[in-house]
Amino acid sequence: MYKNRAPDGRYNLCGGKVAALRKAKVPKLSQRGLADMLQLSGLDVDKNAVQRIESGQRFVTDIELKALAQALGVTVEELLET
Template sequence: MYKNKAKDGRNNVCGHKIKEIREKLPEKTSQRKLADMLQMAGIDVDKNAVQRIENGKRFVTDIELKVIAEVLRVSYQELLDD
């Protein structure tokens, strides 16, 4: 049987890494600020969506993953590595 969830039951494998990178940014970056940055880059997400992504409760599309990586200035592979 196929499952569209990570081994730990989360809906994505990148959320925890996104949170980790966001919290380590030189300029303090809240979830709201990250959402604003993503909106400026063309992805329609709000603070609640960022929160759900970081908590693993929301799926992340490949398009979103690419833009998130660009905004955070990391490779998409870094976001996917456990």
């Protein structure tokens, strides 16, 4: 049977990395701040969506993955590294 979750049950592979990169920004970037940056890039993402992405409770599309990488100043590959 096809599985569409990570081995630990999370709905995405990048959430933990997104949270770590966001918190490592100087000054620290809030979830709302990241959501605002994503909205400026044309995505309909709010603070709650960012929280759910970071906690692994939400799937992330390839379009969102690319926008997250650009907003955080990293490559898509870096977001997917575990």
